[in-house]
Amino acid sequence: MKAENSMTSPQETPAEPVETGSRSSGPGRLIVAVYGVFAISATARASYQIATKFTEAPVAYLLSAFAAVVYILATVALAKKGLRWYWISVAAISVELLGVVAVGLLSLLDPALLPEDTVWSGFGQGYGYIPLVLPLLGLWWLWRHRPGQERMR
Amino acid sequence: MVVDGFFITGAIVCLLAALICIVAAVIRQPPNDITILSVAAVELFLLVYGIAAIVRQAGGESVAGEVWEFWGYWITALLVPVAALWWSILERTRWSNLILGAVGLTIFVMLVRMEQIWDGALAV
Numbered sequence: 001m002k003a004e005n006s007m008t009s010p011q012e013t014p015a016e017p018v019e020t021g022s023r024s025s026g027p028g029r030l031i032v033a034v035y036g037v038f039a040i041s042a043t044a045r046a047s048y049q050i051a052t053k054f055t056e057a058p059v060a061y062l063l064s065a066f067a068a069v070v071y072i073l074a075t076v077a078l079a080k081k082g083l084r085w086y087w088i089s090v091a092a093i094s095v096e097l098l099g100v101v102a103v104g105l106l107s108l109l110d111p112a113l114l115p116e117d118t119v120w121s122g123f124g125q126g127y128g129y130i131p132l133v134l135p136l137l138g139l140w141w142l143w144r145h146r147p148g149q150e151r152m153r
Numbered sequence: 154m155v156v157d158g159f160f161i162t163g164a165i166v167c168l169l170a171a172l173i174c175i176v177a178a179v180i181r182q183p184p185n186d187i188t189i190l191s192v193a194a195v196e197l198f199l200l201v202y203g204i205a206a207i208v209r210q211a212g213g214e215s216v217a218g219e220v221w222e223f224w225g226y227w228i229t230a231l232l233v234p235v236a237a238l239w240w241s242i243l244e245r246t247r248w249s250n251l252i253l254g255a256v257g258l259t260i261f262v263m264l265v266r267m268e269q270i271w272d273g274a275l276a277v
Binding site: 027029030032033034036037040044052 | 229240246251259
């Protein structure tokens, strides 16, 4: 354990992101972490649903699996550096936003189509609406750290 | 879900850890001994909870839900504090304390699920 890091330490906190322009720095690390939690829980849930009761509601469970893949991709892309990963993260998070809105609307308009819950059902209400807020936050973060911006810093 | 000693203890440890880490982030502290130890306490609780679950199951207590689902949650939960510590220590800013704060909240939710699997979700 590091003794020098006590609460009263005068050591200066780097106020804002240390590495300028890094998406996975400062608040970005928190966003990556939350995406990571959703990647794990969506993957676990989809695996469980598909392994134990796939025939009950194949559409809903395939959607769960799709959501899991999107979360994994978004987590990795957000954590990686480079222009290519930037656009992959934009794409993944956009798909996530479309997914949560589309599935949310579907579960309202035609509940029979998706009888079983997915992460995105009811705009993610089973997960405290985090699935709805997270992509908005993610896209805002990526917009603030868009490639042109980074070079100007 | 039955509110038992395990749940109450776990809830207190998790929510206290989350509170400590979030307050530390608000007052602009990077991860320090206090926040790291609070996350370690969550991990310690999970270990005790798991060992107690082994003892309870060995003693003939039955799990209402799927036994493997319970242990799946437990193993995943065990990895969360470790992963968060690793991810937060790599960059020592106050944001890392929010990551540590997310551990307590995540484990709290997972504890609720584990208790539901143990006691049966409908037996509130």
